[in-house]
Ligand SMILES: Nc1ncnc2c1ncn2[C@@H]1O[C@H](COP(=O)(O)OP(=O)(O)OP(=O)(O)O)[C@@H](O)[C@H]1O
């Protein structure tokens with residue numbers, strides 16, 4: 001039909017074709033489809049719940065909503081939902097700060113010095129394949145079940161992208177930019193300040209971004225084992241109390257937080273490196 | 284070492300004596316340039332003409348001190364080249380603007396590295412930005428510029444550092460034909476205004492004849508050698524349709540076909 | 544030559560670094576600087592490894608069974624993620640209706656970290672194979688869908704236009720142009736998905752399992768046996784690396800096959 005449309009744009013046939021086309025168009029509109037999709041999704045969930053496909057373990061969407069509202073005001077284990085969220089966020093922020101504080105300098109050092117790299121990188125690659133969560137038992141053994149062991153695990157998870165991206169960022173700085181600076185009379189110190197640091201900045205920043213989302217994932221895992229507060233604790237409580245609506249409410253908050261973190265970081269990125277758009281469009 | 288004087292009494296600012304260059308060792312050894320002698324006089328406009336991958340950039344990098352010749356010596360202003368030297372201004376084949384700096388910040392980089400005060404270096408940068416016709420774009424970032432504009436910034440950046448010698452490595456290779464001709468005229472205008480020694484690499488015969496006082500032709504296959512030198516005595520501005528232009532073009536084209 | 548010497552030196556340095564790490568670790572435990580209840584020496588870990596090869600005590604299964612359980616769970620979930628995620632992602636990339644319907648749901652699920660699925664998975668599918676497979680599946684699905692989706696979206700529009708002018712149907716364009724051009728992206732997703740799956744599996748086994756490497760780690764803590772914990776961690780790392788290498792090999796084969 002669309003072929004006819006192109007061939008003779010002024011005929012009678014066309015009018016009819018166009019009107020039928022427009023119904024199709026409405027159906028094919030992305031946003032209409034999005035709304036349909038979400039409605040269908042909720043209806044199917046509701047049906048699953050009502051028909052008890054998963055027994056009692058699939059709550060109705062409306063139940064989740066009331067639980068969510070309920071949890072924001074009534075404390076659970078002495079804390080309301082925002083307080084639990086803050087407990088998790090606090091762990092993430094502390095661990096993230098430690099990871100950046102250690103990881104970025106280590107990565108930068110590795111990027112600058114092939115000797116440092118030869119010493120550190122084999123050890124790094126020895127530890128890297130072990131998922132951070134696998135450290136949990138040792139962490140508890142060493143640091144007890146409190147805050148320290150949780151922060152430790154998150155640091156393990158968050159430090160990897162910090163090191164890797166700083167290392168690669170420094171190492172992969174475009175040689176021709178260094179040449180350009182040298183031809184303008186720059187010495188080694190100026191080369192580092194004027195070229196190597198700014199050129200590796202986007203890569204390092206991307207590392208921090210990955211590191212932060214890694215930290216958010218890891219905090220949940222850490223809180224699944226022996227926590228008294230935090231979002232991980234909430235979903236474990238939901239499991240122990242057989243309250244799936246609590247679990248799902250927790251998951252929603254977790255997902256929203258993850259989403260907001262990544263939005264915030266993206267915004268920050270555009271603000272701190274406005275030239276970055278080039279790297280995305282030309283690469 | 285003394286400044287060397289050519290037989291016509293004009294100072295030789297660049298002298299390459301028996302230089303050659305290879306990369307790698309043993310089985311990976313790759314010879315790029317074989318023994319080559321070349322001298323460039325003060326205020327001369329020399330064009331190095333050679334096909335792709337004939338070691339033109341390598342030659343420039345050695346003159347600039349970014350690469351060491353495997354044998355032989357290079358002298359700039361009578362002193363042997365041992366490393367990058369800011370008396371040489373280099374316009375690279377690929378755009379090498381600092382993407383995190385604006386046009387102004389890119390152009391003022393040379394003076395800034397020398398410790399020139401902000402006001403003074405801004406003035407100087409502004410002069411060259413105007414000279415290459417980019418006034419109004421001082422605060423733009425490189426990714427907001429077209430290819431031709433980027434290359435203009437590269438040229439302004441090199442000039443703003445007050446070099447005595449300019450090396451331009453296929454600066455217009457990535458531009459469309461129309462912009463290219465415009466830029467060629469531009470570069471002559473700047474050269475006439477800011478007399479310096481200019482060495483210019485190209486693989487385009489028309490560009491070579493349009494610009495050069497002298498054309499140094501390189502052999503096509505590696506290791507590359509100097510094949511022939513043409514003196515271009517045509518008055519500027521040169522006309523692509525001028526008979527003498529076309530004759531010279533014919534001659535050079537014949538040479539390159541032989542080389543193939 | 545100097546270059547080669549330096550490389551040799553760096554290699555030696557790497558080996559020295561690893562040896563020093565293990566030696567230091569052994570000594571720290573041997574001299575009681577760190578109590579043996581908190582850290583096992585490499586020697587003890589190796590002894591534990593040898594012991595666990597044939598002994599089911601104290602955690603109820605020999606090492607091989609733990610490895611196989613984890614592998615079986617991980618691979619089942621992973622393959623299901625590929626089988627469902629890749630076609631879904633590809634279709635989402637090309638068919639507006641599929642994108643419109645699937646994308647919002649996918650975008651809702653996407654930011655949920657895989658470990659957050661653990662409680663629900665246990666509720667819905669139990670603590671056995673099915674529950675864990677679901678978790679792995681959920682964590683592997685996201686990268687599979689994203690990469691396939693982006694792969695199709697990145698298809699060169701010129702090819703699509705060309706096919707349209709030749710009268711190819713939507714389905715033909717999808718099948719013959721979009722899918723092949725998306726394949727490198729899809730393959731790229733395989734490794735990402737694998738890493739995500741493997742991490743999620745370990746987390747799941749830590750919380751609810753009666754065999755598997757994660758369980759071995761948990762048991763090590765309950766029994767206060769650091770040698771068992773470290774053995775478990777090392778097996779997790781090692782197995783992860785080995786599957787990674789295998790996937791990489793398969794990927795290379797497939798890419799070579801596709802290119803033919
Ligand atoms: N650092 C290097 N290591 C190894 N080989 C190199 C290096 N630099 C250049 N070469 C080789 O030297 C040869 C000549 O390169 P060069 O860039 O000098 O040629 P060119 O004439 O400038 O080419 P083009 O016209 O593409 O700019 C090429 O084959 C290249 O592979």
Ligand SMILES: [Mg+2]
Nearest residue numbers: 339340376453
């Ligand atoms: Mg070149």
